[in-house]
Every structure is written in C-alpha cells, then in structure tokens.
Amino acid sequence: LDITLKYRIRTETVESDGGTKPRIVLELAEPASVFPSGFDPKSGARIAGREQMIRSIVMKRLERSLSKTLTLEPIDLSGEWEERGTLEPVFGSSENGWLSLAWKWNGRTN
DSSP: OEEEEOOOEEEEEEEEEEEEEEEEEEEESHHHHHEEETOGGGGOOOOOOHHHHHHHHHHHHHHHHHEEEEEEEOOOOOGGGGGGEEEEEEEEEETTEEEEEEEEEEEOOO
C-alpha cells in the first residue's frame, strides 16, 4: 500500500523562562491517502473489492491512531552526550516534498 500523510507546519512563539522561544507544531492537513501500490487515483481506474476492503480497514485504523497535531519536543541527549544538555526545536518548513527541521543546541562544552 502507498500511504500519504500531509501535515501543515506552524511555528508559534511561547513564553519561556522570562523570554520567548519558538514551538514547532505539525497539524494533519487532510485525511490519510491510502491506495494499492502503483495505483493512480487520477487514472479513473477502479480498485478491486479485496483491495478496497483492506484500504478501508487501514484508513480507519490510521484515523484512530494518528494524532491530529504533533508538537516537536526538546531532545534530551543521553549516554555519553547526557551532560551536554538538550536540543531545542527552532525551525520547521516544508517545500516541494522536502521537510526541513532545525534544533538549537542548548548545552555545555565540557
């Protein structure tokens, strides 16, 4: 199956420790697109009954399990990097099928 999820990226400004910082939020822009591999929905072709049944089951499960919004959280470094601090999400963008995300290192240097 080919499954496509389309999220809209939004940057919010939130108050934090006496200042402001960006918060990156991904919002589900439309329902999941589920089709048999290689099927072109614009072709006018019909999906076989068995494939349509599987498609419906997968779509319903995705609707129940997917979050409508995802907020990028700071990444706490662990293991040998734990004492270095955290990575704070600061930027999110999507263009022509490419997703760009950036985190700012918010820590110490030894």
